[in-house]
Amino acid sequence: MVAEAPAPASSRQRGAMPSVRPRRQREEELLVWPDLVFVEFIAALIFTITFVALAILINAPLQDRANPANTPNPSKAPWYFLNLQELLIHMHPALAGVIVPTVFLVLLAAVPYFDTSNEEQGRWLATPRAWPNMIVGMIVGFVGTWVLIVYDSSKHIVLYERFSVGSEAFRVWPPFMAEENVRTWPETLNWLKSVRALQTDINWHNDLTGVPIGETFIRTDLLGLPRGSIQWNVPAWIVEQAIPIGIMIGLPILLSLVAWRTGLARTRRDHMILLISGWFASWLVLTVAGTYFRGAGLELLWPWDVYPAES
Amino acid sequence: MATTERPQGQAIVDRAYEFLVNNRVWKSIFRIGYPNTPRNQMLAVATNVFLHLHPTRVHRTHVKITHTYCLGGLSFFLFLGLTVTGVLLMFYYVPSVERAYADMQALQTDVRFGMMLRNTHRWMAHGMVITVMLHMMRVFYTGAYKPPREFNWVVGVILLVLTLLLSFTGYLLPWDELAFWAITVGTNMIGSDPILGEVNQFVMIGGFEVGQNALIRFYTLHVIGLPLAAAIFMSVHFWRIRRDGGLARPL
Ligand code: HEM
Helix, strand or coil, X not given: CCCCCCCCCCCCCCCCCCCCCCCCCHHHEEEHHHHHHHHHHHHHHHHHXXXXXXXXXXXXXXXXXXXXXXCCCCCCCCHHHHHHHXXXXXXXXXXXXXXXXXXXXXXXXXXHHHCCCCCCCCCCCCCCCHHHHHHHHHHHHHHHHHHHHHHHCCHHHHHHHHHHHHCHHHHHCCXXXXXXXXXXXXXXXXXXXXXXXXXXXXXXXXXXXXXXHHHHCCCHHHHCCCCCCCEEXXXXXXXXXXXXXXXXXXXXXXXXXXXXXXXXXXXXXXXXXXXXXXXXXXXXXXXXXXXXXXXXXXXXXXXXXXXXXXX | CCCCCCCHHHHHHHHHHHHXXXXXXXXXXXXXXXXXXXXXXXXXHHCCCCHHHCCCEEEHHHHCHHHHCCHHHHHHHHXXXXXXXXXXXXXXXXXXXXXXXXXXXXXXXXXCCHHHHHHHHHHHHHHXXXXXXXXXXXXXXXXXXXXXXXXHHHHHHHHHHHHHHHHHHHHHCCCEHHHHHHHHHHHHHHHCCCXXXXXXXXHHHCCCCCCHHHHHHHHHHXXXXXXXXXXXXXXXXXXXXXXXXXXXXXX
């Protein structure tokens, strides 16, 4: 069944004409029947057994009949869209619901058109520096996304106050937590409570919260229509659009730049692995946060507070 | 075939085998004998419409489980499983606001294996979302999207979207609180786009709120529109893998 195979020769031909397809090596090939069909059969068998077992053990949920008059709190989308619902908490709905996913999918589809080298294709993380880039990307995406979520949900305040007021242990050590240093979040730093606090905890001048765009720029009256009056709320715009867009575009670029300067990422494949791994991790954190860490009113809570043990 | 030197048991197996395979019925179905010679093994793959999704030979590295973890194949397997269980579910389900929920209850309590049927369909649906995503990650980390497979990656992204939409449209059908509010929240997200959002949301749910129109739209998309689209793109996906000379491997 196994075609007589000489010791696997290196299949790479460096320096040869850049060809798109590797040379066919019949000696290295196996017959689909039985070698591949067997593997597929076993995989299908394992999956069949797994899903039958799952179906016997766990029942699909069926709650009360739909009642449009009774909104559950929290109401959540299916789990694979909870990442978007999580984004929705932090930015303008149009961004979270439509623009970010669309741009994300388009960029994802465009990956092969950015990374056009075909070095080491078809092998797990085989390019030099592939592993470090993946790991760094994932760590940055994971930690960064959590930090942003915690910050925007004002939970750093809770942490700060718990450690400086609440816990006996911290009064003794470290020294800066000593009694006389115990305090609540300083009033003067209220604008650092969350991204939204930039809008609500700073005294924005009225000229900035209602810039009359419509009347000066959009002259609908010239078309014989009533004169449009759009008021541009600058602080809201900063909080809901400028900062989220800046973060979502800026941080990946910053990561790529740092990786480039430090020599971590040199080829396009390196940058792709770095950024896409960051994306995967960030996407995972958003999904997990939306699923397990959002309770009533979509407040950020510990999972055991979101799903209290049933009595 | 069987010689006198062979042990008794072997002779019986051989006789049974001869009886099974060397007759007009078997040959009319499979055209070839049992695939126990290289020639018949290749013919078995090449002459069978289902196995013919494969080439007749593959590179030895691609048979190793750790190369693909079978994830693409398992996504396809789950798609087939969902089709079978889905057709069975259609026997018991009427997509009307009045009946849908009661049908689900009846399915769970009055139909033999009804609960299990529903469970299988649901867990397979979640499973497919997961395997498709993992498959995408395996393709990414093996660098298998590189030329000439760029476009097959794009086809893959379309399949990912179709998978999510299939799952999303199915979510509404039980017409319980979970279904109703998940779809309300989900479609509101689309509706929040200031430019086309309202129009899109209106088209999706056929009104200003999730009701009978939304149910029939989601149902139709779920049972015929999206599966058909997914089947078409999967055909393209598989065809292109064959045309690109099988799975990617180093140049
Ligand atoms: C319904 C969803 C999908 C199905 C049923 C499917 C099925 C398959 C199968 C059976 C293979 C053969 C190798 C393997 O099993 O890994 C494959 C390969 C491939 N898939 Fe998918 N796939 C799906 C989604 C995707 C997605 C989301 C992507 C990427 C965004 C993708 C990109 C690819 C590429 C580029 C290959 C070639 C891999 C190589 O040459 O090593 N597919 N797909």
